[in-house]
Amino acid sequence: MATVDLTNPIFTDPDAAREHFESIRWPDGTYCPYCGQTDTVKPLGGKSMGPGWYHCKDCRRKFTAQVGTIYERSHIPMTKWLLATHLMCASKKGISAHQLHRMLGLPYKTAWFMAHRIREGMRDLNPSPLGGEGKFVEADETYIGGKEKNKHARKRWHSGRGGIGKEIAFSLVERDGRVCSQHVPSVNTKTLRPILVAQIDNESMLVTDDAGQYRHMHRDFARHEAVNHGIGEYVRGDAHTNTVESYFAILKRGITGTYHHVSQQHLKRYLAEFDFRYNERTALEVTDAERAINAVRGVVGKRVTYKKPHGGSPLTQA
Numbered sequence: 001m002a003t004v005d006l007t008n009p010i011f012t013d014p015d016a017a018r019e020h021f022e023s024i025r026w027p028d029g030t031y032c033p034y035c036g037q038t039d040t041v042k043p044l045g046g047k048s049m050g051p052g053w054y055h056c057k058d059c060r061r062k063f064t065a066q067v068g069t070i071y072e073r074s075h076i077p078m079t080k081w082l083l084a085t086h087l088m089c090a091s092k093k094g095i096s097a098h099q100l101h102r103m104l105g106l107p108y109k110t111a112w113f114m115a116h117r118i119r120e121g122m123r124d125l126n127p128s129p130l131g132g133e134g135k136f137v138e139a140d141e142t143y144i145g146g147k148e149k150n151k152h153a154r155k156r157w158h159s160g161r162g163g164i165g166k167e168i169a170f171s172l173v174e175r176d177g178r179v180c181s182q183h184v185p186s187v188n189t190k191t192l193r194p195i196l197v198a199q200i201d202n203e204s205m206l207v208t209d210d211a212g213q214y215r216h217m218h219r220d221f222a223r224h225e226a227v228n229h230g231i232g233e234y235v236r237g238d239a240h241t242n243t244v245e246s247y248f249a250i251l252k253r254g255i256t257g258t259y260h261h262v263s264q265q266h267l268k269r270y271l272a273e274f275d276f277r278y279n280e281r282t283a284l285e286v287t288d289a290e291r292a293i294n295a296v297r298g299v300v301g302k303r304v305t306y307k308k309p310h311g312g313s314p315l316t317q318a
């Protein structure tokens, strides 16, 4: 699977790992994470505190590059964070916590917590809207978990919640561009329209199936094409949802093949992981190494999410 160069010293040498992280955390030079100053920051010299500690003369606080990131207060070595991130970035279908646990030589629970924190780093990296003038954006929803026969029935009914063990993912994909997925509580105009309006440039051409929840979308976008899957219509010129369907195929293969079961509480993090890999894909000329750097960069400023995750996630136990 992964083209991860395991001989890279950042995976074995603590100093190399720290320097690598510092260069991603502070591309324009070290600054104080508490007060934002640059001129008042000096390295502590590593005598008493160990290397990687800095002191800010302005606010008189000590810090490392991990302060203000998802890695803050973690006792896991940076070498392991980097290896876990590179492995997750390079494996197309994701990597299970069991596999990470074996490859990192860390307890299973630790590997599980790390994977979720790394997914947090992959969230919301590019908040700009999808599409634009002359661009197509496809939208569709899919059910994760539950029995296959119920899923199809559900899809036909267009009813509310997906039932026990079934969750709804709603994805928007710009053709030749990015994807943006969300875990939604129900499939109806009230839930989906605000997402469409917020995440897609209104100059775009929207393509969906002809389900009722998309009925009035032509009012919000330059054009709206609805494909009638009910009468076996799948492609009518530019009007098709093949791009978002292909994305769902990758997502489902990954979730059922690698993760087997994804709980309601954590689905948004798995969606973030699959969206991230799609948005940083090789077809867009992103290399495995660049993808991993972007994932590491995403951990900065997410400390709040880690300390106070939505819905009281057990990540706080880590």
Ligand SMILES: [Zn+2]
Pocket: 032, 033, 034, 035, 036, 037, 056, 057, 058, 059, 060, 061
């Ligand atoms: Zn300061």
